[in-house]
Structure formats: C-alpha cells, structure tokens
Amino acid sequence: MPALVLLGAQWGDEGKGKATDLLGGSVDYVVRYQGGNNAGHTVVVGDQKYALHLLPSGILTPECTPVIGNGVVVDPSVLFSELNGLGERGVDTSKLLISGNAHIITPYNVTVDKVTERFLGKRKIGTTGRGIGPTYADKINRVGIRIQDLYDESILTQKVEAALDVKNQLLTKLYNRRAIEAGQVVEELLTYADRLKPYVADTTLILNDALDDDKVVLFEGGQGTLLDIDHGTYPFVTSSNPTAGGACTGAGVGPTKISRVIGILKAYTTRVGAGPFPTELFDEDGEALRRIGGERGVTTGRDRRCGWFDAVIARYATRVNGLTDFFLTKLDVLTGWEEIPVCVAYEIDGKRVEELPYSQTDFHHAKPVYENLPGWSEDITKAKTFEDLPKNAQAYVKALEDMSGAPISAIGVGPGRDETIEINSFI
Numbered sequence: 303m304p305a306l307v308l309l310g311a312q313w314g315d316e317g318k319g320k321a322t323d324l325l326g327g328s329v330d331y332v333v334r335y336q337g338g339n340n341a342g343h344t345v346v347v348g349d350q351k352y353a354l355h356l357l358p359s360g361i362l363t364p365e366c367t368p369v370i371g372n373g374v375v376v377d378p379s380v381l382f383s384e385l386n387g388l389g390e391r392g393v394d395t396s397k398l399l400i401s402g403n404a405h406i407i408t409p410y411n412v413t414v415d416k417v418t419e420r421f422l423g424k425r426k427i428g429t430t431g432r433g434i435g436p437t438y439a440d441k442i443n444r445v446g447i448r449i450q451d452l453y454d455e456s457i458l459t460q461k462v463e464a465a466l467d468v469k470n471q472l473l474t475k476l477y478n479r480r481a482i483e484a485g486q487v488v489e490e491l492l493t494y495a496d497r498l499k500p501y502v503a504d505t506t507l508i509l510n511d512a513l514d515d516d517k518v519v520l521f522e523g524g525q526g527t528l529l530d531i532d533h534g535t536y537p538f539v540t541s542s543n544p545t546a547g548g549a550c551t552g553a554g555v556g557p558t559k560i561s562r563v564i565g566i567l568k569a570y571t572t573r574v575g576a577g578p579f580p581t582e583l584f585d586e587d588g589e590a591l592r593r594i595g596g597e598r599g600v601t602t603g604r605d606r607r608c609g610w611f612d613a614v615i616a617r618y619a620t621r622v623n624g625l626t627d628f629f630l631t632k633l634d635v636l637t638g639w640e641e642i643p644v645c646v647a648y649e650i651d652g653k654r655v656e657e658l659p660y661s662q663t664d665f666h667h668a669k670p671v672y673e674n675l676p677g678w679s680e681d682i683t684k685a686k687t688f689e690d691l692p693k694n695a696q697a698y699v700k701a702l703e704d705m706s707g708a709p710i711s712a713i714g715v716g717p718g719r720d721e722t723i724e725i726n727s728f729i
C-alpha cells in the first residue's frame with residue numbers, strides 16, 4: 303500500500319498528465335488501466351513539452367516503473383513510435399511493463415472505427431478514429447487479439463480469421479470496402495512480437511507484490527468520468543471505464559488496496575467530440591477560454607468545446623468514483639474575468655435539479671443555473687501557497703470545493719511541474 307487512482311472528473315483533458323507527472327517522483331509504479339492512444343496527455347518539464355498517448359505519464363520519471371495494464375488497448379505501431387520519440391529525446395523507456403492480457407488494436411479495428419463514423423454521418427460520436435471502440439467490442443465479443451497471442455502463430459492466425467469472418471462481410475456488403483486479408487494482418491502483427499517481448503509481463507502479479515511490499519502505485523486514468531461507457535453521457539462516450547472501478551479490473555488489483563481517488567478537475571469545462579454539454583459557450587467567453595487555455599486536442603488537433611465550470615458534473619464525479627480529493631487545474635486561465643459564472647444546478651423542463659439526471663433525454667434538455675462569482679486580475683502563475691492567491695481566487699476555489707463534495711488538495715496555476723499549489727499531500 304498505498305494505491306492511488308488519478309482520473310478525469312469531467313470529459314477528459316483536465317490535466318491528468320501533468321498531475322501524474324508531478325506525483326511521479328514519489329511513486330514506484332504508474333499504471334494505465336484503460337483506454338489507448340485516444341488519450342493525449344501533455345507534460346511540461348522545464349522547457350520540454352511531451353505529448354503522451356499510450357504510455358503512462360510516469361515514463362518521464364526515471365525512478366518510476368511505467369505499466370500498461372490488461373484493461374488498455376494497445377496499437378503496437380503507435381507504441382513503438384512513442385517509444386522511439388522518447389528515446390530520441392534521451393528518455394529511458396526500458397522499465398516499461400505491458401500486460402500480456404492487454405488487447406491489440408489491429409489495423410482492421412482502426413478501419414472499422416473510421417468507416418463506422420462515416421456511416422453514422424450526422425449521428426457520429428466524433429471518435430478519435432484510433433480503433434478504440436471496435437477493439438473493445440471485439441474483446442467483449444470474445445474475438446479480440448491479445449498481446450500474448452503474438453507468441454503462438456497458430457492461435458493468432460485462427461483468432462484473426464475468426465475476427466475477420468464477420469468484419470469482412472460488413473466491410474464488403476455494408477460499407478462497400480475491400481475485404482481485409484487475414485494472412486497480411488497476421489504477418490504485420492508478427493513483426494511486432496520480438497520487440498514487444500521484453501516488456502511483456504504478468505503485471506497483476508508484479509503490482510500486487512509491489513503493494514504487499516509497501517510500494518506506491520498510481521493508477522492513471524485516460525479520458526474522464528463523463529466519457530465512461532457505464533457512467534458517462536452514453537452513447538457519446540469512449541468504450542472503456544475511466545472511473546475508479548476501472549482501475550481494479552484494468553490492472554487486476556482489488557478495491558481494498560485503493561486508499562485514495564483523486565479527481566482531476568479543470569476550473570472550467572471542455573469537451574471534444576459530440577454529445578451534450580450544458581455549460582458550453584458559443585460566444586466570445588468560450589472563444590477566450592479556448593484561446594487562453596490552449597484548448598486544442600493533443601491527439602486529433604480538434605478545437606475543444608469550452609464552457610463554464612459545472613458543479614453538478616463535479617458532484618457526480620465525486621459520487622461515482624468515491625473521490626477523496628480534487629486536483630483543480632488551469633485556475634490561471636480564469637484570470638482577468640470580472641465575474642465568473644459557475645453552474646450550480648440545472649433547470650430541466652422548468653424544474654431545478656441538483657444532481658445529474660440519469661435520463662439522457664433530460665440531460666440533453668438541461669439548462670445551467672448560474673451563480674456569478676467575483677473574478678480577479680492579478681497574475682497567479684507564481685503563487686506557491688493558497689494564501690498567495692488573490693482573495694477572490696481563494697473564494698472561487700472554496701466555492702468549487704463546497705459544491706463539488708471533496709477537498710481540493712492541489713491547484714494548477716500553469717502547465718509546468720512547479721506551477722502547482724499543494725494544499726494536502728497526496729502520498
């Protein structure tokens with residue numbers, strides 16, 4: 303012990319990469335437990351900026367062992383290009399461990415993701431096009447390919463053939479595309495086997511042994527609570543469980559081992575892709591948040607949709623994750639507004655609602671009820687303690703904490719490692 307989970311409390315891009323990296327120095331293992339290279343985690347170390355998609359953010363801390371858990375979906379070509387990129391910048395990636403049970407994003411999964419989105423037309427999800435949904439669908443349908451299959455050519459061939467049987471029918475008869483040849487896929491997958499081998503391990507055993515040895519293990523979520531397949535704004539979600547329970551299934555560690563669940567919470571709200579977003583702004587305030595916050599996707603380069611802070615969402619994240627703490631990020635982006643609206647409740651069909659409605663139809667109709675909090679104009683990027691913040695910024699943080707249901711234990715005032723106010727220690 304202790305095991306900590308660090309996850310997104312909104313729709314992703316809350317600053318999980320920075321928060322994970324910050325804790326990296328005091329952590330022995332950093333584990334990704336779900337998602338794949340749909341994630342885009344930015345870490346700024348000194349004057350160096352890193353964009354990580356599949357690798358855990360702990361890879362940038364030499365003392366830390368990065369782990370890709372069984373719940374992750376792995377595109378080997380992306381993995382290698384990320385490893386190569388870091389290697390060229392002098393980052394040692396040799397400690398990486400990958401679960402043999404993790405599923406592989408095959409080239410046909412990527413094709414199916416893109417073709418399905420095109421076919422959905424106006425009703426598309428706005429996926430990252432990385433093959434995430436189809437790979438998890440294959441896993442649940444029991445026709446997925448796992449990393450360990452690369453080491454048994456005959457099994458691999460049988461599995462790829464089984465997966466392609468149905469897919470080729472779909473591709474040729476419904477989507478009007480060419481069939482994919484199983485032999486070619488097997489050949490491509492086998493080219494990854496040797497290079498992957500040294501990383502492949504029984505990560506469940508290693509992590510449980512580490513916890514028994516009192517090592518510190520940090521589970522780093524991708525995406526966010528509202529993108530969770532069960533608890534998010536379905537169907538406008540990703541295909542995995544970024545919420546806290548996902549850390550257990552996605553890494554093979556029991557819930558009794560987890561002592562802290564930290565929700566990363568942006569001081570305003572953003573979302574990429576389609577789906578409901580009650581506090582979304584379509585005016586110059588939204589444009590200003592996008593510009594000042596640099597709200598452009600790390601993975602797809604799409605502009606992020608921006609809006610004011612939504613306390614209903616934050617309360618919901620506290621509930622479904624059992625959050626013990628929040629790490630509030632990007633407070634500096636709000637500097638300069640005279641007043642900052644915060645959504646404290648929704649109005650749905652004329653009624654005030656304090657909690658996230660479980661009906662998606664209601665959620666689509668939710669109108670934010672705002673309270674205006676006084677803003678501040680002082681530069682806060684050098685603040686080191688809570689008391690260094692202007693009074694109105696302190697009051698904004700306190701108000702968010704009261705509304706969100708868990709203590710705010712750290713505050714981000716800039717993208718760098720040192721641009722953080724630590725209030726309560728996480729470890």
Ligand code: GDP
Pocket residue numbers: 310314315316317318319320341342343344345346595596600630631632633634635713714715716717
């Ligand atoms: P993630 O997907 O949750 O890791 O978040 P992203 O990396 O996609 O997006 C967060 C962005 O905000 C990145 O560009 C970070 O460098 C940046 N960032 C993180 N924390 C802060 C902060 O406190 N202030 C500012 N200004 N930027 C931050």
Ligand code: IMO
Pocket residue numbers: 310313314315316340341342343427428429430431432433434435523524525526529538539540541573574575576
């Ligand atoms: P990080 O880890 C923000 C969104 C996509 C789309 C939906 C489904 O950087 O916070 P998918 O490709 O997963 O099937 O797409 O989920 N999405 C993200 N949005 N941050 C992410 O990751 C995301 N990963 C997926 O935009 O709406």
Ligand code: MG
Pocket residue numbers: 314315316341342343344600
């Ligand atoms: Mg991101």
